Amino acid sequence: MNGPHPPSDALVLFGVTGDLAYKKIFPALQATARRGNLNFPVIGVARSGWNRDQLLERAKASVTEHGGLDPAAFARLESQLRYVEGDYRDPETFRRVRAELQQATRPTHYFAIPPSMFPTVVEQLAGAGCCDDARVVVEKPFGRSLESARALNQLLLKTFPERSIFRIDHYLGKEAVQNILYFRFANAFLDPIWNRRYVENVQITMAEEFGVSGRGKLYEETGVIRDVIQNHLLQIVTYLAMEAPSSMYPEAVRDEQATVLRTIRPLNTEQLISGQYRGYRDEPDVAKDSKVPTYAAIRLHIDSWRWEGVPFYVRAGKRLKMTCAEVRVEFKTPPPVVFKEPAPAAGNYVRFRLSPQVAIALGARVKRPGEEMVGDPLELSLVEGLEQGKGGEMDAYERLLGDAMEGDATLFARQDAVEAAWAIVDPLIRDPHPPYEYEPGTWGPREADRLVAGVGGWNTPE
Numbered sequence: 001m002n003g004p005h006p007p008s009d010a011l012v013l014f015g016v017t018g019d020l021a022y023k024k025i026f027p028a029l030q031a032t033a034r035r036g037n038l039n040f041p042v043i044g045v046a047r048s049g050w051n052r053d054q055l056l057e058r059a060k061a062s063v064t065e066h067g068g069l070d071p072a073a074f075a076r077l078e079s080q081l082r083y084v085e086g087d088y089r090d091p092e093t094f095r096r097v098r099a100e101l102q103q104a105t106r107p108t109h110y111f112a113i114p115p116s117m118f119p120t121v122v123e124q125l126a127g128a129g130c131c132d133d134a135r136v137v138v139e140k141p142f143g144r145s146l147e148s149a150r151a152l153n154q155l156l157l158k159t160f161p162e163r164s165i166f167r168i169d170h171y172l173g174k175e176a177v178q179n180i181l182y183f184r185f186a187n188a189f190l191d192p193i194w195n196r197r198y199v200e201n202v203q204i205t206m207a208e209e210f211g212v213s214g215r216g217k218l219y220e221e222t223g224v225i226r227d228v229i230q231n232h233l234l235q236i237v238t239y240l241a242m243e244a245p246s247s248m249y250p251e252a253v254r255d256e257q258a259t260v261l262r263t264i265r266p267l268n269t270e271q272l273i274s275g276q277y278r279g280y281r282d283e284p285d286v287a288k289d290s291k292v293p294t295y296a297a298i299r300l301h302i303d304s305w306r307w308e309g310v311p312f313y314v315r316a317g318k319r320l321k322m323t324c325a326e327v328r329v330e331f332k333t334p335p336p337v338v339f340k341e342p343a344p345a346a347g348n349y350v351r352f353r354l355s356p357q358v359a360i361a362l363g364a365r366v367k368r369p370g371e372e373m374v375g376d377p378l379e380l381s382l383v384e385g386l387e388q389g390k391g392g393e394m395d396a397y398e399r400l401l402g403d404a405m406e407g408d409a410t411l412f413a414r415q416d417a418v419e420a421a422w423a424i425v426d427p428l429i430r431d432p433h434p435p436y437e438y439e440p441g442t443w444g445p446r447e448a449d450r451l452v453a454g455v456g457g458w459n460t461p462e
């Protein structure tokens with residue numbers, strides 16, 4: 001997508017020796033090079049005691065492990081990669097960043113560093129004259145609560161205008177998530193039924209088979225609500241629930257997303273069941289009496305003309321039965337006056353599988369062959385079981401990095417939406433309840449079934 005502002009002419013990557021760069025950013029840069037789009041220098045910054053050769057070794061290991069080494073594309077990345085070693089508190093580090101920028105005047109600064117470092121880095125960048133016409137990319141978490149999100153934003157706004165701040169929520173860059181938006185507004189048949197008159201309930205499940213995988217320290221500070229619900233899953237809710245954007249003008253989509261978030265009632269503890277997997281407290285860096293939830297199921301109410309009375313259920317957890325993310329929009333069943341068969345477990349629905357495969361399917365009932373007028377559930381598959389990343393589509397980080405360099409903020413979280421999302425979950429964070437324990441490898445605590453008792457239970461992905 002093209003942005004209204006000139007593209008950036010350099011990428012400055014703070015935290016270049018860290019985990020995020022290793023897992024996501026180097027592979028995205030190699031992919032950018034493969035497409036012939038790595039036309040800007042990449043200046044890595046870190047304090048690790050490394051030299052450029054060591055950084056290159058690390059970059060090579062990163063792409064080899066994540067997607068595979070492409071020698072030609074990697075050579076391009078190598079030719080563009082520069083390295084500044086230094087302390088973020090030392091102005092000299094930033095003078096060297098400025099020097100490495102050479103002719104570049106419109107850099108994008110990517111903060112792959114802990115938020116506690118943001119004030120120092122922003123101040124130093126400004127002091128070294130690296131902020132004029134610059135953009136900044138920040139990773140979630142955007143604060144830890146409504147209040148801290150506002151404070152973080154105030155800090156960034158002192159130096160960067162809102163249009164230059166790019167808050168990455170990598171779910172928005174996923175092809176399958178984009179397809180929700182496309183599928184909704186490119187198909188006429190959905191439009192008349194996508195509302196409270198026909199939709200019975202909406203369920204979003206983000207399940208992960210693995211645990212906190214060595215991120216115990218970080219997870220102790222976040223928990224599942226801050227980690228994936230306040231951001232990734234509420235963003236998916238906005239795509240499912242929003243009104244048609246007036247156009248593809250960059251702010252049109254984000255305006256509608258923010259409107260949805262503002263119409264979701266702040267949650268109370270009656271709408272939440274939280275859980276913690278057995279064994280979480282034995283993970284490294286986790287408190288022996290930790291009450292941090294690794295699972296949460298919530299029921300959302302959207303106070304809008306379209307959705308009044310339609311529950312949106314969102315659940316997410318670690319160490320669940322499988323790894324997958326799925327959305328299911330379930331329609332009301334027709335009155336049982338024509339066919340005298342028992343109420344079917346599955347009626348009509350739209351199913352979006354977001355990961356690890358990408359799928360879109362429509363659920364319907366068809367007559368079972370034979371004399372009786374009884375039916376069976378059947379799925380019409382529109383996109384089937386495509387492995388994520390195998391359809392030639394862009395990885396989320398490649399797409400988002402490219403968009404930030406171009407100045408297109410459509411797929412980034414806007415501050416008002418971030419604040420509205422915090423306002424929804426803030427009451428739960430302020431008043432945490434002890435989570436129920438659940439067995440690893442299950443679908444979470446049984447108590448979560450209570451939430452969905454009125455709609456026939458969870459639609460559990462298979």
Ligand code: BG6
Pocket residue numbers: 208227228355
């Ligand atoms: C991250 C969370 O934002 O998203 C992780 O911090 C989570 O806890 C991850 O595992 C999931 O991302 P994906 O793209 O693998 O579904």
